[in-house]
Amino acid sequence: MKLLIINGPNLNFLGIRDKKVYGKEDYSFLVRLIKERAAREGDEAECFQSNHEGAIIDRIQESYFDGTEGIVINPGAFTHYSYAIRDALESISVPKIEVHISDIQARESFRHISVTKPVCDGQITGKGLEGYLLAMDQIRAIAKERAAAEKTVEKQ
Secondary structure, three states: OEEEEEEOOOHHHOOOOOHHHHOOOOHHHHHHHHHHHHHHHOOEEEEEEOOOHHHHHHHHHHHOOOOOOEEEEEOHHHHHOOHHHHHHHHOOOOOEEEEEOOOHHHOOHHHHOOOOHHHOOEEEEOOOOHHHHHHHHHHHHHHHHHHHHHHHHHHO
16 A cells, blocks of 8 residues: 655654654654554555645645555644645545644644544544554555445445
8 A cells, every 4th residue: 555644844853842742753763663664564655744835735636646545644733724735635535644643632722623634534643653653554444444345336
């Protein structure tokens, strides 16, 4: 399965930014963690990070054409106000899981709202970097369910 893992603003500062909230591991550690899990599962995982909204939108749109079969996205601060990223995600029919390292519901009130969650197939929060791996597992499960449902419809 071809997976795209998108990280938004400041995720490149893992291990630097607020270690009590985001942990001590850096972004390269996260990328290795994801790639190792993908390899064990026989998946291909591309990790993409940008601090720029337009670049994230461009990458989501490219995924429509490049064979991406699932998206894990941590939109960072864009979670709370980027209707443009929301609209781009809504345009893509592959399974999508939103991830947040911290428990956004236990933080400042402005972080409680996610404009991107409604167009994703699920949301994982507060599980640290492990949340990315859980999201990858969920995407595989959703893809299998959809494939089985399509086979059932074909038989009818």
